Amino acid sequence: MSTATASPLTPTPSPQLSPQARALITELQSKGLRLQDPGAGLPSRRGGAGPSDHKAVTIDGHTVMIPVHTEPAFNSPFVAEAPGADGRSTLKHASIPIAQIEFPRTPRFYALHTADGVPYSHIATLHGRDVLATTVLQTCIRYESRKKTCQFCAIGQSLAAGRTIAHKTPAQLAEVAKAAVELDGVKHMVLTTGTPATPDRGAAILVDSVRAIRAAVSIPIQVQCEPPDDDAWFERLREAGADTIGMHLEAVSPEVRERIMPGKASVPLSRYFSAFEAAVKVFGRGQVSTYILAGLGDSREAILDIGQRLLDIGVYPFVVPFVPISGTPLEGHPAPDPAFMRSVLQPLGEMVAAAHMRSTDIKAGCGKCGACSSLSVYESGEGHEGSASALSAVLTSAAALTA
Numbered sequence: 001m002s003t004a005t006a007s008p009l010t011p012t013p014s015p016q017l018s019p020q021a022r023a024l025i026t027e028l029q030s031k032g033l034r035l036q037d038p039g040a041g042l043p044s045r046r047g048g049a050g051p052s053d054h055k056a057v058t059i060d061g062h063t064v065m066i067p068v069h070t071e072p073a074f075n076s077p078f079v080a081e082a083p084g085a086d087g088r089s090t091l092k093h094a095s096i097p098i099a100q101i102e103f104p105r106t107p108r109f110y111a112l113h114t115a116d117g118v119p120y121s122h123i124a125t126l127h128g129r130d131v132l133a134t135t136v137l138q139t140c141i142r143y144e145s146r147k148k149t150c151q152f153c154a155i156g157q158s159l160a161a162g163r164t165i166a167h168k169t170p171a172q173l174a175e176v177a178k179a180a181v182e183l184d185g186v187k188h189m190v191l192t193t194g195t196p197a198t199p200d201r202g203a204a205i206l207v208d209s210v211r212a213i214r215a216a217v218s219i220p221i222q223v224q225c226e227p228p229d230d231d232a233w234f235e236r237l238r239e240a241g242a243d244t245i246g247m248h249l250e251a252v253s254p255e256v257r258e259r260i261m262p263g264k265a266s267v268p269l270s271r272y273f274s275a276f277e278a279a280v281k282v283f284g285r286g287q288v289s290t291y292i293l294a295g296l297g298d299s300r301e302a303i304l305d306i307g308q309r310l311l312d313i314g315v316y317p318f319v320v321p322f323v324p325i326s327g328t329p330l331e332g333h334p335a336p337d338p339a340f341m342r343s344v345l346q347p348l349g350e351m352v353a354a355a356h357m358r359s360t361d362i363k364a365g366c367g368k369c370g371a372c373s374s375l376s377v378y379e380s381g382e383g384h385e386g387s388a389s390a391l392s393a394v395l396t397s398a399a400a401l402t403a
């Protein structure tokens with residue numbers, strides 16, 4: 001395997017965004033994007049343990065995940081042409097060109113296979129601009145029963161379609177992580193997992209995986225799992241080399257939790273909060289996070305209330321718009337309205353800033369990546385008119401068109 005270091009990802013720091021660009025990203029993440037050639041040889045996410053059916057798109061220098069394979073996306077007013085060889089394309093709203101956008105090129109490590117013939121892309125994938133992500137266990141006790149499954153989750157779909165393998169070994173993960181760093185310049189890594197039938201909820205598998213990866217390559221790592229039975233796992237994960245941890249609430253109100261994720265709702269919110277507090281003691285303030293899917297029925301007030309409770313104990317509340325994934329029980333559920341997302345993300349961004357827990361201070365993981373939600377662009381009071389780029393004038397028309 002080559003060890004060339006040139007990166008096709010051209011990672012650049014995310015610039016401050018104008019209010020118009022921020023509004024456009026929120027609109028796109030809710031309504032999705034129709035691609036004139038959805039294949040187009042571009043890396044995208046279909047299936048997996050979290051929100052999926054996205055494609056990474058760079059808008060005004062900021063890389064975000066936009067739904068492209070979902071029902072709302074097929075009816076979206078936003079359309080993009082298949083990109084040229086340089087990855088660039090024109091974004092149109094109702095056939096009117098409104099912006100130039102860019103799609104990341106296929107990562108170089110996708111062309112490689114393990115010695116036993118497994119494509120590297122079946123072991124881990126590129127997320128956003130510079131994140132390597134994997135679902136270590138592609139099976140889950142919650143997914144095996146129609147009654148218990150999380151209604152939004154597609155963890156079994158990519159496995160059934162042959163796009164991944166059921167259990168990525170520590171050695172495989174280490175091999176792919178090393179290649180992704182050396183060939184594509186990825187900057188941090190996310191290890192999530194389906195929940196096994198063991199009381200540690202997957203923490204033991206994550207410990208082994210992180211240890212192997214850190215022995216092979218220096219890369220900040222976030223682990224994600226349900227709260228384990230014993231808080232001692234947080235120390236073990238930290239000692240193995242994990243930098244941050246995510247334990248994902250997904251929904252916050254008892255009624256919504258019970259309806260949307262009847263199996264996972266058996267773990268009470270009180271256990272999540274005791275686990276958060278124990279994890280913050282190990283990983284530090286702002287290095288523990290949770291993922292909350294807005295648009296499943298939780299009110300704005302419920303999300304903001306729990307967001308404040310989380311911030312008070314040092315947990316970053318990563319609120320993302322729910323994306324209805326094809327093939328899941330919620331594929332026909334509407335995506336959240338952009339106005340609802342703005343009504344949550346604007347005050348939440350201010351709350352995050354007031355708590356001094358901005359995404360830029362997170363060492364690794366979803367909150368740092370920020371591609372699945374525009375939360376981070378609401379965190380710094382960005383969008384003063386003086387920071388508007390040349391694109392903003394065009395995006396002003398887009399915001400007017402979509403109002």
Ligand code: SF4
Nearest residue numbers: 127128366369371372
């Ligand atoms: S926010 Fe998390 S799930 Fe979304 S693209 Fe980034 S690493 Fe992947």
